[in-house]
Amino acid sequence: xxxxxxxxxxxxxxxxxxxxxxxxxxxxxxxxxxxxxxxxxxxxxxxxxxxxxxxxxxxxxxxxxxxxxxxxxxxxxxxxxxxxxxxxxxxxxxxxxxxxxxxxxxxxxxxxxxxxxxxxxxxxxxxxxxxxxxxxxxxxxxxxxxxxxxxxxxxxxxxxxxxxxxxxxxxxxxxxxxxxxxxxxxxxxxxxxxxxxxxxxxxxxxxxxxxxxxxxxxxxxxxxxxxxxxxxxxxxxxxxxxxxxxxxxxxxxxxxxxxxxxxxxxxxxxxxxxxxxxxxxxxxxxxxxxxxxxxxxxxxxxxxxxxxxxxxxxxxxxxxxxxxxxxxxxxxxxxxxxxxxxxxxxxxxxxxxxxxxxxxxxxxxxxxxxxxxxxxxxxxxxxxxxxxxxxxxxxxxxxxxxxxxxxxxxxxxxxxxxxx
Amino acid sequence: xxxxxxxxxxxxxxxxxxxxxxxxxxxxxxxxxxxxxxxxxxxxxxxxxxxxxxxxxxxxxxxxxxxxxxxxxxxxxxxxxxxxxxxxxxxxxxxxxxxxxxxxxxxxxxxxxxxxxxxxxxxxxxxxxxxxxxxxxxxxxxxxxxxxxxxxxxxxxxxxxxxxxxxxxxxxxxxxxxxxxxxxxxxxxxxxxxxxxxxxxxxxxxxxxxxxxxxxxxxxxxxxxxxxxxxxxxxxxxxxxxxxxxxxxxxxxxxxxxxx
Numbered sequence: 001x002x003x004x005x006x007x008x009x010x011x012x013x014x015x016x017x018x019x020x021x022x023x024x025x026x027x028x029x030x031x032x033x034x035x036x037x038x039x040x041x042x043x044x045x046x047x048x049x050x051x052x053x054x055x056x057x058x059x060x061x062x063x064x065x066x067x068x069x070x071x072x073x074x075x076x077x078x079x080x081x082x083x084x085x086x087x088x089x090x091x092x093x094x095x096x097x098x099x100x101x102x103x104x105x106x107x108x109x110x111x112x113x114x115x116x117x118x119x120x121x122x123x124x125x126x127x128x129x130x131x132x133x134x135x136x137x138x139x140x141x142x143x144x145x146x147x148x149x150x151x152x153x154x155x156x157x158x159x160x161x162x163x164x165x166x167x168x169x170x171x172x173x174x175x176x177x178x179x180x181x182x183x184x185x186x187x188x189x190x191x192x193x194x195x196x197x198x199x200x201x202x203x204x205x206x207x208x209x210x211x212x213x214x215x216x217x218x219x220x221x222x223x224x225x226x227x228x229x230x231x232x233x234x235x236x237x238x239x240x241x242x243x244x245x246x247x248x249x250x251x252x253x254x255x256x257x258x259x260x261x262x263x264x265x266x267x268x269x270x271x272x273x274x275x276x277x278x279x280x281x282x283x284x285x286x287x288x289x290x291x292x293x294x295x296x297x298x299x300x301x302x303x304x305x306x307x308x309x310x311x312x313x314x315x316x317x318x319x320x321x322x323x324x325x326x327x328x329x330x331x332x333x334x335x336x337x338x339x340x341x342x343x344x345x346x347x348x349x350x351x352x353x354x355x356x357x358x359x360x361x362x363x364x365x366x367x368x369x370x371x372x373x374x375x376x377x378x379x380x381x382x383x384x385x386x387x388x389x390x391x392x393x394x395x396x397x398x399x400x401x402x403x404x405x406x407x408x409x410x411x412x413x414x415x416x417x418x419x420x
Numbered sequence: 421x422x423x424x425x426x427x428x429x430x431x432x433x434x435x436x437x438x439x440x441x442x443x444x445x446x447x448x449x450x451x452x453x454x455x456x457x458x459x460x461x462x463x464x465x466x467x468x469x470x471x472x473x474x475x476x477x478x479x480x481x482x483x484x485x486x487x488x489x490x491x492x493x494x495x496x497x498x499x500x501x502x503x504x505x506x507x508x509x510x511x512x513x514x515x516x517x518x519x520x521x522x523x524x525x526x527x528x529x530x531x532x533x534x535x536x537x538x539x540x541x542x543x544x545x546x547x548x549x550x551x552x553x554x555x556x557x558x559x560x561x562x563x564x565x566x567x568x569x570x571x572x573x574x575x576x577x578x579x580x581x582x583x584x585x586x587x588x589x590x591x592x593x594x595x596x597x598x599x600x601x602x603x604x605x606x607x608x609x610x611x612x613x614x615x616x617x618x619x620x621x622x623x624x625x626x627x628x629x630x631x632x633x634x635x636x637x638x639x640x641x642x643x644x645x646x647x648x649x650x651x652x653x654x655x656x657x658x659x660x661x662x663x664x665x666x667x668x669x670x671x672x673x674x675x676x677x678x679x680x
Contacts (some may be wrong), residue, residue, distance in 0.1 A: 007645055011652040043667070044565050045678055046656035050663025057653060092645070098577065098602065099569045100645050101677070209458040256657050272657050 001082060007092070013062035014108055017165075017221065017246035018253040022054040022103040022138040024216030033134025034102070035097055037160065041138075042103045055140060056096055060084055060121050061222050063102070063108065068167070068178040069225075070226045071200075071256045073110045083112065086125035094133050104138030105129070119155060121145040123341040126158035145185040148282025149192050153213070156196060161248070163189045165213045169234045173227035176264055188246075193218050194245045221251035225273040226278060227264055232294070232303035233285050239294040242287065252280045280307040280335035287309055290336050308407040312400045313339045316376060317391065323376040324383070328357055332418060338400065340373030359385050372398055421450045421513070428505070430467045432456035434497050437505055438474035441468050442510050445477075456504035477512070485515045492553065498586040507552075526550050527572035548678070556585040563587055564594050567606060568677045570643070577604040580632060581675055588615040590677075592622050606679035613669050616624045643677050650678035 023041030043052035059073075061083035067074045085090075088105075096102045107125065109118050122141060139159040143152050156162055164186055166218070168174050171183040171321050193214065200213035220241065224234070227405040238250040254272035259265055283305060286292040298304070306314055316323070316339045325334050326351060335346040348366045352358060359379045364370055374384040377396045396404055421444070428443065428451045430436035440454050442628040443465075452462055479491045496508050515522045525544050528540050569577035577599070579585075595604065596617055606615040607630045614627040633641075 003641075004645060004648065008648055008652055015653050015655055029597060029600055034599060034601065036598050044564055045650060046667040047650060048661070048663045048664060049654045049658035050667065050669070051654075053653060054649070057647070082516050083637060095642050098571070098599070098650075099642065099646070100567050100579070100675070151428035220451070254658075256655065276571075281628075330637065 003092070005080075005086065006082045006084060006088070007058075007104045009080050010062055010084065011057070012061045013079075013110070014057045016072060016253065016256065016285065017057060017108055018051075018251045019140070019163060019219055019249065020052055020054050020057055020106060021222055022140075023247070024248060025138070027136050027160075028080045028216075028330075033136055034094065035135050035137030037104070043098065044102055047324075053333035054103045055138065056093055056102045057106040058089070058108070060082075060089065060107060060109035060118065060125065061112045063112050064108045065113070066111055066178075066180040068180065069259060069262055070168070070177050070223060070255065077258070084125070085360075086121060086128055089125045090128035092137065094128060097135070101316065103133045104140070105185075106140045107159075109144065109338065111144060111146075115144040116148055116151055118144050119147045119151045123155050123158065124152065126155070128289050129182060130158050131223075136155050140216075142371045143189045143193065145189060147189065149189075152189055152192055153196055156193065156213045158168050159214060162193055162214045162395070163219045163221070164193070166220045166222045166250075168227050168238075169224075169229040169237050170227065173229065177227065190220070190366070191217065197246070209419060218245070218250035219247055220250065220418040221250040221253055223255050223340045224252050224277050225270075226255035230298075230303035231276070231280060231305045232298040232300065234295060235287065238247055239286055239287055250276075250284060252277050252284070275307050276305070277313060279307060283311045291333055306407065306410050308403040308410060309399060313372070317395055317398070318390075324378045325364065325376065326381065328353055328380050336374050338376045340376075361378055403417070421448050424449045424451060425462055426451050426459040427462045427464050429460075429464050429465050430454065430456055430505075430576055431469050433469060433473060434494070436467065436469040437475035437497055437508065438477040438493075439469055440505055440508055441512055442470075442473040444469055444563075445513075451506070453503065469647050480516065481512060484519055485523060486494065488521050489515055489520075492523060492549070494569075495553045495650050496549045496555060497587060499556040500585045501552035504549075504552065505527055507545040507548050511549050514546065522551040551629050552585075556587065556590070557585055559585050560587045560590040562672065563591055566672050566676060567591070568675065569594070569604065570640050570677075572633060572635065575603070577602055578607070578632060579605070579675075580607045580630070582671075583608045584610065586611055586613070588613055591615060592617075592624070630677065647678050647680070 021041050022037070022403050024039060025037050026039045027033050027037040029036040040052060043054050045053040047053055062073045063081040063083055064073045064075055064080070065328050067076050072079070080247045093105045097104070103353065108244065109122060111118050111206055126139060126141065129139070139158040140161045140163065141155055143162050144157065145164060157224055166186055167181065169177055174183060196213055197217070198211065203210040204212070222234070233238070241247050241250055248415060254274050254277040255266065256272045257268045260268045277365055286297060287294060292315070305311055306333065322337065325338060327335070331344055335341050335349060336343070341349070345367045349358065349363070349368070352366060357380050360374070363373070363379070370384070374387055375389055375397065395407065399407055428440045436456070442451060451465070452532060453460065459639050470542060478490055481493055491610065496504060496511065497515050501507055526549070527570050563581055563583060567579045569579045586608070588606060591606060592615055595606070600620070603618045607627065608614070612626060612628055614630065616623055616625055
């Protein structure tokens with residue numbers, strides 16, 4: 001099989017993995033090799049779906065021995081199979097990197113022969129890159145559930161970020177759809193990576209020469225819409241993962257049907273729930289950056305994110321007792337809760353009010369979206385002129401006309417086919 | 421400074437531009453225009469480039485505004501700003517009066533808030549400079565992403581770009597640090613400049629015209645592999661043209677391997 005065909009098969013099989021970020025680590029090149037890494041991450045291209053292409057996202061092999069029913073690469077699926085040799089993969093990575101096509105490598109794999117054997121192949125490829133080519137660019141590698149700890153550790157010393165895919169947001173769904181994986185087999189390597197990371201950090205403080213272990217931390221991803229979990233249980237799970245396993249990111253991947261006629265999965269005509277995925281990312285962002293807790297965003301009674309309003313606005317209109325906040329005195333964390341004020345504008349407000357009292361005109365200049373924010377703020381004790389506050393008025397300012405009808409429909413329990 | 425109906429003409433270099441600043445300050449006059457190519461309907465005064473004068477201007481800027489002031493002047497020179505030389509004279513004049521705080525003020529758009537909102541003639545020039553520098557830095561970032569090398573001349577890397585601003589001096593560090601053992605040329609077709617890195621030394625040179633040499637079969641093969649990867653990695657159920665264009669504007673496509 002020639003390179004062209006192999007790459008096509010193994011890129012096609014890797015494309016459903018969502019994480020492609022190259023961020024989280026700075027590494028200089030001591031001038032004896034190729035490449036470096038920038039903590040901000042660099043996107044080198046954008047595919048037709050608008051997603052960032054930062055890394056050569058590829059599988060070591062798609063000849064997988066597992067049969068997870070949601071997965072394109074399950075062994076019962078009739079698709080062409082291919083496997084890279086470690087040398088082929090390293091060479092391709094370097095040649096793409098030299099041409100500035102990519103920021104590094106995202107190496108995942110189907111399970112061939114055994115988890116250990118698969119991981120050994122991946123380690124061999126990364127060794128050629130790091131040792132023979134002296135490659136200092138970014139590498140993200142998947143930890144395959146079921147791999148021995150010493151191999152995971154060896155892999156972790158060669159890459160910048162590792163991830164174990166949680167796949168489905170509950171153990172019931174895992175049993176139903178991924179019979180070869182279990183909650184424990186997924187969480188075990190995640191826990192091991194976390195513990196090794198902590199140890200490594202301590203060791204690095206003591207001994208400068210300690211080899212680094214996944215300096216950009218670990219992440220995970222889960223598939224949304226293949227199984228019946230609510231948004232509430234999903235964001236609670238994420239919150240738990242952030243707290244317990246110190247994950248850098250949880251990625252959400254709208255399920256794209258790859259199986260015809262399965263009783264367990266959405267039908268092949270189902271559109272991927274992109275809006276739902278987007279709302280989950282927003283909720284995730286609120287937890288990671290804005291200091292929200294999952295229980296503030298959703299609860300048992302209303303367990304689904306309203307698709308017609310973003311979760312931050314939704315929280316604001318449901319918590320009138322929190323507002324209005326005074327721009328000239330409120331803390332940064334409080335400012336962040338105001339719809340229309342983001343991280344950047346909140347920071348600017350804090351910096352700018354040192355110079356004098358801010359009024360509504362200043363806020364506009366600072367990039368605050370007044371159309372939204374005006375209902376929730378005071379400037380030196382005063383409301384914006386001519387503002388009348390009642391719930392429907394506030395909500396209608398936050399939404400388009402069409403979204404408004406749907407918003408009330410959703411709130412009153414009439415779901416409009418969004419998650420069917 | 422009095423407004424005069426005379427144009428300055430200089431050689432287009434950074435130091436040349438600084439000498440125009442020098443002339444304007446020395447004669448206490450504000451020319452109606454400053455240009456480096458072509459003619460003018462107005463009377464033209466030729467400004468000779470004199471390193472000593474240029475460095476005196478830089479020293480003055482550094483003393484009053486700090487090193488970041490010098491950086492601003494340099495970046496403003498690289499940016500494509502309409503009447504940029506005049507704007508730079510205004511910038512320096514204002515900065516010499518106000519000192520170090522001045523940069524912080526125009527960078528954040530803050531400082532004496534009232535003045536910013538009220539606006540004055542100078543603020544228009546300052547806003548132009550800040551905007552131009554922002555766009556320049558954005559474009560630099562874009563080319564860190566979108567430069568595409570082809571391997572030619574037996575292992576040298578060559579890329580052709582068409583930037584709006586003079587980004588080459590800003591790209592040098594990034595690519596040298598990333599590829600310390602390569603030899604490369606990034607050719608800026610808009611400004612006819614080449615960033616050349618060979619034998620561990622980097623320089624920028626004027627190159628009137630440059631064409632990409634014929635590609636080897638191996639090079640063509642890698643380009644095909646990359647294009648195929650690019651097409652394959654997209655998920656067709658998620659196609660989103662608007663999103664792609666927002667991140668990767670069409671004006672860059674011409675020189676992107678994967679968009680050919």
